[in-house]
Amino acid sequence: MSDVSSLETFDRRESEVRGYIRSFPVVFDSARGSVLTAADGREFLDFFAGAGVLNYGHNNPAFTRALIEYLEHDGIIHGLDMATSAKKGFIEAFEKLVLEPRGFDYKLQFTGPTGANAVEAALKVARQATGRANVVAFTNAFHGLSLGGLAATGNSHYREAAGIALDNVTRLPFDGYLGEGVDTLDLFEKMLGDPGSGLDLPAAVIVEAVQGEGGINVASSAWLRRLRQLTADNGILLILDEIQSGIGRTGSFFAFEESGIVPDIVTVSKSISGSGLPMSLVLLRPEVDVWKPGAHTGTFRGNNLAFVSARVALEEYWADTALTDGVKAKSAVLSDALARLAAAHPELGAVVRGRGLMFGLAIDSDRTLAGRISKEAFTRGLIIETSGAHDEVLKFLPALTISDDELARGLQIVSDSLDAVL
Template sequence: MRIFESLESEVRGYIRSFPTIFTKAKGAILTDEQGVEYIDFFAGAGTLNYGHNNEHISKALIEYLQNDGVVHGLDMATTAKKEFLQTFENHILKPRNLEYKIQFTGPTGTNAVETALKLARLVKGRSNVVSFTNGYHGLSQGSLAVTGNNEYRDESYISRTNATFMPFDGYFGDFNTLEYFRKFLEDKSSGVDIPAAVIVETIQGEGGINVASAKWLQELESLCREFDILLIIDDIQVGNGRSGEFFSFEFAGINPDMVTLSKSIGGGLPMALLLFKPHLDQWKPGEHTGTFRGNNLAFVASKVSLEHYWENDNISKAVKYKEKVLKEGLEKIAAKYKEDYDIEVRGRGLAYGFEIKNDKSMASDLSSLAFEEQLIVETCGSESHVVKFLPPLLIEEDLLIEGIKRFETAVDKLVKDRKENLTGEF
């Protein structure tokens, strides 16, 4: 690891959580240089929904490159882009009766968020945007302004203007947080300007796997319509099938004005999209641009993944089945230690969190111990106090079960160590 320590910036993060050098990857397995195999319950933070080196995607990419397909084309028309657009329309938009224009932004999720915020302000002629407690939308300046995690919000590089935070669903327990939001909108002296847009994740991934209910999302949509506010759904981490449906908002039956997509939409390659209703397409040609707005290799990868996995609802059924396996496995572990620890298991689809509420320090230790058991699982939440589970959607059931067993072993070890240390103090 010496070369990374001597040459790579101190900003590196995941390498510290998983200190080995990976050399191969297939499906839900990562292999390091010593030949040790790890079960991947992280999946590139939700980028690898279809697994590492998916055979259909890899084959299509190799053929495309061997035929000298266009790799970089700015926003010019290419065969790869044409075929992606046709496939996205036929497999995703039309079956869901959604009518959206598609904008190719820079290749990362924060590029899509920045574009959404800019367009919303352009269309509405207002600057304020409402986000929610524990929300995460990226680390460029505009996205940071609507990101709640204090760890990233240093005064030296963030502009806190033009963003207002409201409590997410469940933030005050059973209290309806949208009544609180409504009060600010109705009171012209509240100090909160009517926003151009509201941006929200249906499942807060980095925020701690906080899940919004269908009722709350429906009421939020109604509130936005009543006050002429655009509703932006950030589906970067929990879209692309992660929730069990392609879009994470489908279960609520809402129709957002804008949707940001990245991570798995590129089939494992860098790509980000902004979807928006046609009447919002008020850009002038070239008004929002970028050198890498549309990755032709990602077009190829995405087209293949959409064709293979979204022609019918088989993948949705598989995700919902695997959700039961994951949820029941985690709840079994939680029940095992309910006398000593207040553990909450929550999530939707294959995005789950395991929070030990009365000892927030345990999550990071569990991630480290799980790594020793050859399981890759990360933490999330404002204090990294929630263990986050994001296995590939295509993970085999036996690997999913084995990964849960390895996590249980990590929990057993940590609880035992804590008890021994406590006994030793006396």
């Protein structure tokens, strides 16, 4: 009998492209809430949440019950874009609990089940609606690794894997990229008004309100409002990528809500299904919905199991403010703890940034340190990843449902791990 905890099978047969298995080299067997259990019985606190997929924790019992009941009822599993009871239930819940309370009027497009496919659809429909090809994206952006999304992604590690030129995107500096006191949109406004700038009038601007993979960079509300005004004044569509920062991650359902803007297009994935089942969608202002039937398809654009758990997640967590109130309280605990950690080690010059339960501890003075903390934390029973152009940011993405005790315990492990590696 083979050793249940051995990684030999993966080393022997899985592609060299595998990534997270190298950072967290154990065979995981089960999970509940914010705890993962390995095949050898070891338990790990989760400050990773599936890279933002598991905002409501692992195997949330409310979702598990609904999925089991649906399967026992012989509910439709695969439905392409046909009408099903599961999809109808999700659309009605999304309309009632997300769109109507916020005064949003969006059409829903169900794309292939990855966030990258939602981005591809958003870029395609923006180009169709405007008749233009160029798109503006920002430094340190991450929009997926299919070719359209990759063209809008900033990180050279991912871009170099494309194998071809990544065209039709103009890169501009994100908020804060040039330091405090510099409004990077001055450059965008100048280029839009100057026929000699070389900037082809964009079909769209795509942006994250909080950059996740780019290092937990937070766009200010003022910056987002100015960006919305610039795009509106110039007939440019504004796409907000909410794939990692959305579904309550920064406190509100969408990260852009704090700014008060209304984008033309919104991409949603990761935690929208609630349960971790694959699901993505694009929200479109009705006048932007210029698709011809079947113009963007996908065999698995109708994941009905995901529709079931997504509906339950909305009904369970977005009918009142209990979840967002909890996120606000835990955010204060997380922010304060990281501020104390940075203050305890002034020689590092560490910077704390983030919102809600999406935070980063950026340590630019030693770009290897965040990775070493992550590795040490793993040996102590905590899963936490890094982000940023140099992996210099220790990235905190605990489940929104994490208990106060679990949050405190994980933060203590981070503090102990920092002390250990120093």
